[in-house]
Amino acid sequence: MEQKPFDLITFGEVMLRLSPPRHARIVDGDVFEKRAGGAELNVASGVALLGLRTGIISRLPQNELGTFIKNRIRFVGVSDDFLSYDSDPRARLGIYYYEMGAAPRKPTIVYDRYGASVCGITMDDIPPEAFSSARMFHTSGISLALSTRNVAIETLRRFKENGAQISFDVNYRANLWSEEDARATIETVLPLVDVLFVSEETSRRMFGKTGELADIMKSYAQEYGVKIVATTQRTVLSPRKHNFTSVLYSAESDAFYTEPPYTGIDVIDRIGSGDAYVAGVLFGLLKYGDPRRAMQVGNATSSVKNTVPGDLPSSDFKEIDRIIREHNATGPVSEMNR
Numbered sequence: 001m002e003q004k005p006f007d008l009i010t011f012g013e014v015m016l017r018l019s020p021p022r023h024a025r026i027v028d029g030d031v032f033e034k035r036a037g038g039a040e041l042n043v044a045s046g047v048a049l050l051g052l053r054t055g056i057i058s059r060l061p062q063n064e065l066g067t068f069i070k071n072r073i074r075f076v077g078v079s080d081d082f083l084s085y086d087s088d089p090r091a092r093l094g095i096y097y098y099e100m101g102a103a104p105r106k107p108t109i110v111y112d113r114y115g116a117s118v119c120g121i122t123m124d125d126i127p128p129e130a131f132s133s134a135r136m137f138h139t140s141g142i143s144l145a146l147s148t149r150n151v152a153i154e155t156l157r158r159f160k161e162n163g164a165q166i167s168f169d170v171n172y173r174a175n176l177w178s179e180e181d182a183r184a185t186i187e188t189v190l191p192l193v194d195v196l197f198v199s200e201e202t203s204r205r206m207f208g209k210t211g212e213l214a215d216i217m218k219s220y221a222q223e224y225g226v227k228i229v230a231t232t233q234r235t236v237l238s239p240r241k242h243n244f245t246s247v248l249y250s251a252e253s254d255a256f257y258t259e260p261p262y263t264g265i266d267v268i269d270r271i272g273s274g275d276a277y278v279a280g281v282l283f284g285l286l287k288y289g290d291p292r293r294a295m296q297v298g299n300a301t302s303s304v305k306n307t308v309p310g311d312l313p314s315s316d317f318k319e320i321d322r323i324i325r326e327h328n329a330t331g332p333v334s335e336m337n338r
Contacts (some may be wrong), residue, residue, distance in 0.1 A: 002135070002163065007052035007286050009082065009134040009164075011155050012040025012143045013118040014058050014069050015094040017271075017311060026099045026110065036072035037096075037311025039140045039171055042272045046279025046301060046313040048077035050320065052286055055079035057130065057155065059121040061091030066117075069093065076312055084125035086117035093117065098271060101239035107270065111175065119147040123154060131158040136195075136286060138167040138278070144185050145176035153189060160192045165285075169197040169278050172206055179206045190224040195285065197230050197278055213247065214256060221251035228291060230281055230298065232274065233261070240267050244303050246277065248295040257292045262303040262327060272311040277302035279313065280320070300324045 017037045020029035044054040056078055060066035062085040073080050094113030101107035137159035143152040160166050168189065172182055183206050190196070200216070203209045209216045213231065220226040228250055235243040245261035280301030284294025300323045305313045315323075 004133055004135050005053070006055050006079070006134040008044060008047050008054045008136045008138060008282060009057065009130065009159070010040035010044045010054070010137070011057040011139040011148075011152055012038055013094055013113070013116065013146065013148065014038040014041050014056070014060065014073070015096055015113065015116075016065060016069070017096055017098055019098045019100070023100045023102050026097055026108065032097070034068075035310045035312075036069050037272065039142050039169065039275050040138065041073065041076075041078065042275030042311050042313065043138055043169075043279045043282065044078045045073075045076035046276050046305075047283050047286070049313060049315060050279070050283040050287075050297075050301075050317045052283060053079070055082050055130075055134070057082040057126055059084045059086055059118045059125060061085070061093050061117045062087045063091060065093045066091075072312075082126060082130050084121065086120060088117075090115075091117045100269070103238040103240065105239070107239060113146075121148055121151050123151060126151075126155065131155075131164075132162040134159065134164050136165040136167055136282065138169070138282065140169040140171040141182060141186060142171050142173060142176065144189075145173060145182065149185065156189060156192060165194040166192050167195040167197075167278070167282055168193045169274075170199070170202050170206075171197070171274070172199075172202045182206055183208075190220070190226065193224065193226050195228040195230070195282065196220055196226045197232075197281075200231055200233075203231075214249070217247065217249040217256075218251075221249070227251050228281075228285065228294075230277075230295070232277055232302070235261070237264075239270075241265065242267050242270075242306065244273075244299065244306075246295060246299055246302075248281070248291050248298075250291040253291070255291070257295045259296065259299065259327075262299060265303050265306050267306045269309045270306055272313065273302045273305040275311075276305035276313045296324050300327065
């Protein structure tokens with residue numbers, strides 16, 4: 001693959017996350033913990049932590065909250081070269097409130113993102129050189145659901161025209177748009193997509209697909225020319241205990257890749273674990289060009305993300321490599337890093 005300044009560039013909204021401490025409730029608490037988050041930033045930061053160069057295209061308010069987000073983006077190793085800023089006095093950063101669950105109480109999310117500065121982003125905010133600067137471009141259905149839709153789609157097309165691989169996570173959110181609107185919009189971009197992340201539930205409900213999971217995954221390659229299709233498989237035992245694995249299909253080899261699940265995961269914070277999976281798979285494809293290795297890295301990065309608070313991952317390659325080796329070990333493994 002041609003060498004370019006960036007391995008991966010993503011496009012999407014970066015948000016402020018406010019959470020009550022530990023398992024307190026939104027309706028009761030007086031204190032919120034402040035963190036940065038957003039699907040495409042989570043992916044970019046995960047790939048950067050594993051050792052590749054990434055950047056993000058987004059728009060922030062030109063105020064203290066925007067500076068907080070910019071600093072967090074830099075801290076997690078993601079380039080801020082393609083950020084633009086909103087100097088309007090009414091500029092705002094999208095917010096979401098997250099309340100952790102504890103069985104039988106489920107986690108709760110409340111969004112406050114209407115009119116965020118990113119919704120005013122235009123193609124003029126993106127430097128033309130960005131489109132030829134990356135080996136791969138990634139965005140998600142969240143960016144298509146918001147008022148950033150037209151810019152996200154045009155950005156995707158520009159990267160494709162300049163030779164980048166295209167990664168797309170359907171990431172359907174029912175509180176953002178209807179299944180009908182989502183299907184009609186996403187079907188227009190699928191012919192441009194090389195790497196597709198889509199859940200079995202979304203495939204069956206939103207895309208109306210039937211049959212065995214293997215046939216459903218292959219259908220995206222047959223109908224749209226997608227080269228890699230990945231589907232995660234999470235078993236929720238309780239809000240604090242999950243099992244996790246995935247299935248990845250490669251059209252080039254016409255083969256499926258999976259492995260035994262990570263079991264009994266201690267879930268400290270589930271938010272961002274799906275994005276961590278995407279990051280791991282994209283890293284594996286960009287670094288090794290190996291679908292099986294990409295699946296293994298994705299499973300490990302997603303599983304370990306559940307164990308740390310906040311949206312953003314925190315695992316470097318050394319930790320992920322150790323987790324993969326221990327997952328595949330047949331004998332005893334050390335209970336502590338020494």
